Amino acid sequence: MITLILLPLMGAMLLAWGLFQVIMDLRSAKQRKVVDRLTENRSRSRDQEVKDSLLRRRASDMQSGLLDGVVSRLSVVTKLQHILDQADVDWSAARMLVNISALSLFVGALLLFLQVSPVSAVAAAAATIALPLLWLIRKRKKRIRTLVEQLPDVFDLLGQALRAGHALGGAIQLVSQQMPEPIAKEFSRVFHEQNLGIKIEEALLNMANRVDQMDVRFFVTAVLIQRQTGGDLAEVLDKIGKVIRDRIQLLGTVQALTAEGRLSGWVLLALPVVVFFACLFVNPEYARVLIDTPSGRTMLGIAIGMDLMGMAMIKKIVNIKV
CATH class of the missing domain: 1.20.81 (Receptor-associated Protein)
Structure with missing residues (x-):
């Protein structure tokens, strides 16, 4: 029964996402033609690449014009657009949200269609949303750090x-x-x-x-x-x-002094995971109690949450701002 429901749902999601992409591409046809005319010379200089980047960003903004009018008032969308600009990603926030949401729904529906447990399907869908955002934040952080140096x-x-x-x-x-x-x-x-x-x-x-x-x-x-x-x-x-040189030098000294604390945090984060898989390998019946029983899963979830909380606290302690 669930298969009969999920198949049309997945097809409808793919169709809606495809129609959205087609409509947005049609709306930006003129902008793409302008960019193509300006980028005919393949041996472009850095200045020309920046001009093309500005034009592509403008075309991307016009592509997402239908959604931007609806979601631009949301603070989370404004923040996401700011992160995209800082990471130098030529996408609008609306388009990224649509693509991530469509991919997440598709992954969740696909796992349910494959008869994976609903909890695992929801977790995979959440990870599908989180991973692109984590990649974007990491890209932004690395770019800004290089820029400051x-x-x-x-x-x-x-x-x-x-x-x-x-x-x-x-x-x-x-x-x-x-x-x-x-x-x-x-x-x-x-x-x-x-x-x-x-x-x-x-x-x-x-x-x-x-x-x-x-x-x-x-x-x-x-x-x-x-x-x-x-x-x-x-x-x-x-x-x-x-002043900036002195501050960068001081920051390097602080990072060297706090390296032991950061390493301790990673060790404490990995230790429960290593011990669990070691027990699962040595004595599977003993370790599977945490997976097969409701109380075991509850304790496992609490342990994971406390482990992540401890890692966050250690990171907060050793993250000294200079």
Whole structure:
């Protein structure tokens, strides 16, 4: 009976998801044609790639226009879009939510169709939602960490360019050409936004909102104050760069001193799992009580929850902000 219900349900979900993708592709036909015309030359420079990225993001936003009007008021969607921008993923929040939800429902329905237990099907569907989000958060964290490590060299280059007589816009373009990713793409985006008619102050504020990191906000604030009151911006950038270098060095020292605590957390997290599987291998009847009986499953769930809670507490203790 359940098979007769799940088969039409899975077919309807796949059909609805396919129709959504077709409609969104049709809505963005003109934008894709523009991008294709601009990307005919395969030997593109970094500046051209940033322009194409801006155009693709615009096309993606128009693709999800039907959903954005409905979900844009939700704070979780705004936060997700912010994370996508920080991770440099050219998707809108609405489209990602639709794809993740469709995939999760499909996985859950498929497992139920294969006669997997409902609890396992729900857990797999939840994991299908969680894994892309965890990947996105990890990608954002890695990108921002790399970007912050590049900031002192960026400030040195900006100071040298300003002392050589370049305007701020020219210095920003020089950073976008000379520095590696990901900082080069952020400054290149600022430069091209300025060329498209946006004030440089607004373009810098957009970068600060995208990155959402204290050191970048220091830089943007220094530039905004200098453009209003005057002063030697190159000297200010040199001092900010020195402060960031000292802070990165101190952070490395702190991480080295707290490495033992982090390792202890991972050991404590893995130890119950290793012991359980060892008991399951040595004496299966003894260990399967935790799986086959309701009270055993309850205790197993409580143990997993307390294990994760302990890991979170250890991480909170050793995560010292500098």
